[in-house]
Every structure is written in C-alpha cells, then in structure tokens.
Amino acid sequence: MAEIKADTSYQHSLIAPRTDASNEKVRERRRVASLDIFRGLTVALMVLVDDAGGDWPSIGHAPWNGCNLADFVMPFFLFIVGMAIPLALKRVQDRPKAIRKVIFRTLKLLFWGLLLQGGYSHAPDKLTYGVDMRKIRWCGILQRIALAYLVVALMEILVKNEQDRDVPNNWFSVFKMYWCHWVFAACVILIYSVILYGLNVPDWHFTVNDPESLNYGKSYKVACGVRGKLDPPCNAAGYVDRTVLGINHMYIRPAWKRLKDCTLSSPHKGPLKNDAPAWCNAPFEPEGILSSISAIISTIIGLHFGHALIHFKSHSARLKHWISMGILLLILGIILHMTHAVPLNKQLYTFSYVCVTAGTAALVFSAFYILVDIWRQKFPFLPFEWIGMNAMLVYVMAAAGIFAGFINGWYYQDPHNTLVYWIQKHAFIGVWHSRRVGILLYVIFAEILFWSIVSGILHWFGIYWKL
Template sequence: MEESFVKEKQKKDDEEKHISSNTRSDVIIDCHTKEEEEEEAAPTIVEEAPLRQKTKRVATLDAFRGLTIVLMILVDDAGGAYSRIDHSPWNGCTLADFVMPFFLFIVGVAIALAFKKIPSLKTGVMKISLRTIKLVFWGLILQGGYSHAPDDLQYGVDMKHIRWCGILQRIALVYFVVAMIEAFTTIGKPRVILDHGHFSIFTAYRWIGGFAAFVIYIIITYALYVPNWSFSVLEDDQLLHHYTVVCGVRGHLGPACNAVGHVDRQVWGINHLYSYPVWIRHKDCTFSAPDEGPLRDDAPSWCLAPFEPEGLLSSVSAILSGTIGIHYGHVLLHFKTHSQRLKQWVAMGFGFFIIGIILHFTNAIPINKQLYSLSYVCFTAGAAGIVFSGFYILIDVWGFRKPFLFLEWIGMNAMLVFVMAAQGIFAAFINGWYYKDPENSLVHWIQKHVFINVWHSRKLGTLLYVIFAEIAFWAIVAGILHKLRVYWKL
C-alpha cells in the first residue's frame, strides 16, 4: 500500500516537472484584447532565473509604435517651423526621415509575432489580403487628395490628379510582401528549433523577401536608362508653363535624373505624383536652404517638378526594412532571456548603423530617404534596432514603465491617432465650426492666443502647441480608450 502510494506520488511529481519544463521551453503569448489576440499577439518576457520565472507582456512593442506616431505628429506639424527636423531636402537624414523606416520595422516585428496564432495558411492569406486592402483604401482617402484636412474646409479630388502613393500605401505593399512570405514559410510548418550557434537565428528563417528587394532595387537603380522628361506647371492660376529636364543617363542619384523618379513617372504618370517635394528646399533651388524660400534666379527646372517620396521602386527597397523587423520579432520569440535577446538586437543594430554610415561618408551610396537608398535602409534600421533595444532595457528589463505609458497608450491605438492627429482629421472637424471667418475657429484661437502670442514666437509657439495640444491631448485620449478597452485595428 505504502509502496503504491510512493509510486503514485513520484509519477505525479514527474508529470508536474514535465509541464514546468514545457512552460520554460515554449514562448508564452499574452494579449490586450480578443482582437489583438487574433491580429498581433505579443510574447511575454521570461526572466533570467530558470526556476522561479515571471512572465509579463513585452511593453516595448506598443511604446515603440507610439514613439513612431509621436515623431510623425511632431515633424509633420512642427517641421514647417523648424526645418532642421523636417525631411532632408535630398541626401542626409533628419528626425523626420526616421519615421517611415521605424513604422516598417515595427510592422515586421508584429508580423513575426501574429503569425504564431493563425491556424491555417488559408486564414493567414485572407487576413493579409484584407488588411492590405484596408491600408490602401485609407491611404487613398487620407493622402490621395480627397481629404484637405486640417485647414481647407473642403473635400474631393480630381481623378486626373489623384495621388496613388502615400504612407499607408507603402506600408500596405511592404506588409503584403513580407507577411505573405512569413505565412508560406511558417504557418503549418514544424516549430523552428535553433542550433546552439550564435548565428543560428539567421539561418532558421528565409530572408528571401529582403534579398530579392535589394537585388531588384540595385539593378534598376543603376542599370535603368533615364531619358529626358517634361512637365507642366500652372502659374498664377492662368499660364501653363512647360519645362524639360535633360537627363540621358544611368545610375544617377541626384534629384533630376534618378531611376526612382523615372519608374514613378512611367507607372503612375507625372500628374499622379506628389506636387510639393522636399527638394524645393535644396541648395540648388533656394538660397534659404534648408529652409523654404524664394527660388534662385538660376534654379534648375526640376525644382518645380513633382516627385513621389513613397514611390514604387523606393517601396521595393523599403521591403528590406520590414524584413529586418521580422528578424527582430523572431529573436523575441526564440530567445528566452533578456541577455540573449539584447545580444542579438544590439549587435545587429550597431552593425547596420555602421554600414549605413560607411556607405554614406565614403560617397558609395548616400543616405537618402526620397530614394530609400541601401545606406538609408541600413542606417535607419540600425537606429530602430538600437532604440528598440534601449526601450526594452528601460521598460521591460529595468521596469521604468510609467514614464513611457503615454507612448504605450498611443501605440495601442496607433491607427486612430494617426488618422485623427497626424492626418489632421480631428483638427479639420473642429475648424469646421467657425464664427464669420474660417480663421475664427477654436483650433486657430488656441494656436494664436494660448501659444504663439504668449511666447511671442511663432516657431516656439507652434512647437509647444504640437507638444501639448496634439501629442499630450491624444495621449490622454488614447489612455482613456485603453481603460475602456476600445481599440481601432485594421
């Protein structure tokens, strides 16, 4: 009897040990809502201590996404006052130039995590296709020319001049390509088991999407012949002036004759490109560079031409940013301790960062956001990896979460804040209620009397308005919505 009892107890202990072992060896998924569980599950952290492990959600994911939205609001609405943080007129990198690659980086991280919860390839393909369509739809509405928010109280677009490209359209393309590759290589496949080697994570998953994008971009950029091209500008709302840009070159990386612009002119048509490119602040166009100013008398004709900063060929290059983000997500899934993850992330981040700097300062491939050059991919992806690692140390390792809660809240409702704040839809709604004159609205009154007049500076007043009346305001709104468990997901 006693012997039977001992054997039964030993068997029970063995079963509990087996369950505990399985818990340590698998990645635990935790979510905020049911919708997030389906779309973007996040792994929990496993502490260094192997016997008494604690688990919690990786808050860095939301905080980094929130940081990206905050940067977008800051540079979009304060960049006009402080051109040093606005997009670089051509070569170089400013604060605004980090926004797009940071977006694509965190999209890649999210893809790696979300696909662990999708039961079948068919379901995965349907989810990817539907989300891509939604992103393109909202991109066309917000940046295609239909919306004139926040200042112009009108809507509608002439289809002859609709802009087919934009921020959400680029995200849609990158998301579709990298998510489809991830779906076909992971869903329904056996769980990847890593070797003990330090580089095993690189061989466990295919970088085929990023590699193919890199090869296509490099070949077209340096081999495609760019002929002369023409465009027309309506001046004084009456006279239509025609200009011709002389090219006839290959591999040119300047504003006028690069392959990126040529591809967009051929695919979309010159009438469907962005009409206010940042190169208007280029030193060849104005003596006020990098600020806006009157055109030089000897300014080349291309200074007045349209150019698409989110064009087709540059978006192909952007696929590499999403691929790097997926790799960071795979590291998060497969490595169980802080030190293991950080070794991978920091080494890769600094590696890409240094490669980008070397390519730029040796003039081999300049850092250029408009072209989405290889050096730009490396430099910004490296910066994203370093910032992501820094957030991870501060928030998830050291536990300094409270100072970054506002970023988490914004990150959880990133689409809502992007549409309402970064795209000015909420401000446009408020501007629609004015007294006698469209300038007599609540938004204009707050800007002028609460910020600009108080500080006797349009630049400083604009910056403070963006920080407090936009970023802080939407952080509070996002926090309230989080408490109510309300999220806008695509």
C-alpha cells in the same frame, strides 16, 4: 471604414524564463510593452516633425541626401510592422484564413492611404474636400506600409514552420532557421539596385500642376539621357514613377524644393529662385514604386528581430543579437554614405538609408526593451504605450489633420472666427520667432498628451484601432 472593436488578438506577447524553487524554468507570458511604446513614440515623432518641421528644418525631411529626424519615422514604422508579424503569426494552422486576414488588412491600409494622402482631404484650414481623379496621388505612407506588410506577411505565412521551437543562443541560429527570408531580401536589393543604377533615364517634360506655384501651368523640359545618377532630376526612381504612375499623380511639393539650387531660403521653404533649374518645379514621389520595393527590406529586418524575440528565451540572448546587429547595420550604412558609395537618401530609400535607420530602430527598441520589459519602468512611458495601442487612430486624427479640420470647421458668423485662426492671430502673428516656436512646441505637446489620454481611455474599454 477600418475595423474598430475590442480585439483580444492584438496582445503581443513574449516568453520570459523564470526560475522557481525546484530550479525549473517556467515560461511566463506577458505583453511586449516596449513594442507598443516604440510604436507610440514613432507616431508622436510624426506629429512633432509634421507640425514643427517647417520652423526647424533640421528635424524635417532632408531636402535630398542626408538623414534628419523626420526621415526616421517611415522606416521605424516598417521595422515595427515587421517585428509584429511573427508575434501575430506565431503559429499558422490555417494558411488560407491567415492569408485572407492579411489581404483584408492590406486593403484597409490602402483605403485609408488613398483617402488621407490621395488628395481628397485637402487641408484643415481650407475645409475643402474631393479629388480630381486626373491628379489623385496613388502613393503614400500607408500605401507603402500596406505593400511591405503584404509581401512580408505572406512570405512568413507561406514558409512558416508550425512548431514553436527554441534555437541555440548563438548569433547565426535565427539566420539559419529563416535563411529563405534573407535570400528573398537579397533578391529585393538586387532588383532595386539593377533598376536604380542600370536604367537609362531619358529627357522628360512636365507642366506645373501646383495651384500655389507662381509657375502654375508652365511647361518645362529636363535634359537627362543618363543612367546611374542619384541626383533629383535624373534618377531612375523618378523615371519609373513618371512612367507607371503618371507625373500628374505624384507629390507636387517634394522636399527637394528646399535645396540651395532651388530657393534662397534653403533649408527653409521659400519661393523658387528666378534662375532655379527646371526640375525644381517638378513633382516627385517620395513613396514611389522603386523606393517602396527597397523599403520592404526595413520590414524584413524588423521581421528578423521578431523571430529573435520568439526563439531566444533569455533577455541577454535577445539583447546581444539585437544590439550587435543594430551596431553593424549602423556602421555599414555610415561607411557607405561617408565613402560616397551609396548616399543616405530617404526619397530614393537607398541601401545605406535602410541600414542606418534599421540600425537606429534596433538600438532604440533595445533601450525600451531594457527599461520596460526587463527593469519594469513602464509608468513614465504609458502615454506612448496608449498611443501605440491605437496608432491608426492618432495617425488619422492628428498626423493626417482630420481632427484639426473638424475643429476648424466650426465658426461664429465670420468663417475666420475659428479656433485655429484665433491661435494664429493671437499667438503667432507679431511675436518673435523664438516665442512662436515655444508656443508651437507647447501646442504639439498638448496635442500628443490629448491623444495619449484618448488612447488610454479606449484601452481601458479594450478598443483598438491598429496601424
């Protein structure tokens, strides 16, 4: 099990200048509350889109190209992980020890990722557990975070300058100091692009392994024989995952099933059309190998923002750097998408998607930094801060449905006499859609509030379960 204990090393800190009577700058250490709040907001956002995305497709994952609210969750997490790395590794005096800690934390994330998304815990309302190793899902959200964290943290440790020194407040100073990180990022983009656009994707076969599908057990053939395509059936990312992972180890209900080509209910979920293309029945891994390589860039960008936080000692210098870079990333990503050069696509984790989501993360974090760490308006955001301090706890219990499964496991006489079944029967069935959505949002709000209180109590006792 992942480690749960009082952890004083968890405190992210910044150094802010303060002028005393002799006009000398004294460095005041205090916690970067805005980073915890941003992390907590991202976890709460995950709970919202997971629970309400089915009713509001506009906030759920985009079926293919495009970027909805849910599509910001993963890159926000990666950005935050990247920002936290230089704060945790501000000085590296014992590299072997630091490397061991990074590897151990990576293994913990992989363990929880496989347990939660590998198929062991099937669903809270079914209360079935165990996984057929022939169909276990190897990839997932925590696995992607683990990979990005491992690569970026090791890079930071191996090239870290042990001296904590200030840099000039010009825009390019931090880029110059950590130029090797950006060379590595360029290599990652190059490798990703060469594979995505240069790899020939042959025809492929599959058998539907989703027990809930009407076509379960049927076999299909998908004709490709092309390279450089970014459409659902013939992209290189899917081909790499089918070849390396095996098609039976991929996600069986991808978002593309909500495309107009696949269902008349689009953009909602619905039964597949009778004349739907064969690939509509196929699995696809949204956290696959090639897209996870590209996702490392989101963490490197977050790492850069963490470097700016450490080396720039004034609020204005930090904000100028963050906001200007965020706007540039946003503009670049939008231009790439609008000109159809590189479409926004979360499932392929395209470069335009990296730019738009990282730029948005930069601006959202900057807003919290102004409100909380400069203007000291932290009180309204305390629930998010508490959740951010125990992000892994809320992710496992709320977003992954473990707590809901536990609650639903208790019944009286009839297995249908559970809390979840009662809510569905008395609140959702036989009422208008608008009222159902209202009740759903109320339940989601109550759930987020509940976990913020739990996290706040744990914070009171100095107990943290980090993501």
